[in-house]
Amino acid sequence: MDNNAYLKIGQQAMMKNVGRLPVVISRGEGSRVWDADDKEYIDFLMGISVNNFGYCNPEITVALTKQAEKIIHVSNYFYLEEQVRLAEQLVKLSGFDAVFFSNSGAEANEAALKLARKHGKVKLGGKYQIVTAKGSFHGRTFGALSATGQPKYQESFQPIVPGFSYADYNDLGSWQAAINDQTCAVLLELVLGEGGVIPATHDFVKGLF
Ligand SMILES: Cc1ncc(COP(=O)(O)O)c(C=O)c1O
Structure with missing residues (x-):
C-alpha cells in the first residue's frame, strides 16, 4: 500500500484527537524517516524529543530485543x-x-500533581492549589490538562479538575499574586514549549523557591 492508501484508512479508522501531518511513516534510521512511498525526511521532531538517540539506534535495538526475549x-x-x-x-x-x-510525560505529571496534593493534605494542613504558567502544556490526561494554562484545550472538557491557577511566565510578580495560603506547589516547564519556546530566566526560577 502507498502513503495515500494508508492515509485514507488511517484518517477514517483513527480518532481525530490530534492534528496529524499527511505522512505515513514506514521506517527510520538515525535522524531520518521514510514514508510508505519510500520518500526520505529528516525528522527534527524525533518523537517530540523522545527518540533523541536516533531511530533504530543499534545499541537500543539490541537491548530491546534481548529484553523482549527475556x-x-x-x-x-x-x-x-x-x-x-x-x-x-x-x-x-x-x-x-x-x-x-511512568509511560509518558502526562503520567509523570499526574504523579507529580498527586504527590503535591498529598503533601499538601498530609504535611501542609490541607493546601491543594497548584500554580502553573499561562501558555504551558503538561499533557492530555485530566489532571495534566487542567494544569495546562491554555483554555483552548480545556473548553470541550469543562468542568476541569479544580484547584489550578495560572500565572505569566518569567513574571515573578504574577506568580506571587497567584500563590495564596492554599498553594501547595507550582508546576513549571523550564523552557516554555507551546507558549513560544521561551527559556525561564535564572532570577525567575530562583525567585519561585
Ligand atoms: C512540556 C510537556 N509536558 C508534558 C507533555 C506530555 O507528555 P506525553 O505526550 O508523553 O504524555 C508534553 C508533550 O508534548 C510536553 O511537551
Whole structure:
C-alpha cells in the first residue's frame, strides 16, 4: 500500500484527537524517516524529543530485543531486575531519594500533581492549589490538562479538575499574586514549549523557591 492508501484508512479508522501531518511513516534510521512511498525526511521532531538517540539506534535495538526475549512486562506487584538497577543508578545520579517510573510525560505529571496534593493534605494542613504558567502544556490526561494554562484545550472538557491557577511566565510578580495560603506547589516547564519556546530566566526560577 502507498502513503495515500494508508492515509485514507488511517484518517477514517483513527480518532481525530490530534492534528496529524499527511505522512505515513514506514521506517527510520538515525535522524531520518521514510514514508510508505519510500520518500526520505529528516525528522527534527524525533518523537517530540523522545527518540533523541536516533531511530533504530543499534545499541537500543539490541537491548530491546534481548529484553523482549527475556520478559517484557509484569504488573507493578513485582520488581524487575532491570528496573531495580536503573532506579539505583537514577537515584545515585540525581541525588533524589527514589524514582517513579511512568509511560509518558502526562503520567509523570499526574504523579507529580498527586504527590503535591498529598503533601499538601498530609504535611501542609490541607493546601491543594497548584500554580502553573499561562501558555504551558503538561499533557492530555485530566489532571495534566487542567494544569495546562491554555483554555483552548480545556473548553470541550469543562468542568476541569479544580484547584489550578495560572500565572505569566518569567513574571515573578504574577506568580506571587497567584500563590495564596492554599498553594501547595507550582508546576513549571523550564523552557516554555507551546507558549513560544521561551527559556525561564535564572532570577525567575530562583525567585519561585
Ligand atoms: C512540556 C510537556 N509536558 C508534558 C507533555 C506530555 O507528555 P506525553 O505526550 O508523553 O504524555 C508534553 C508533550 O508534548 C510536553 O511537551
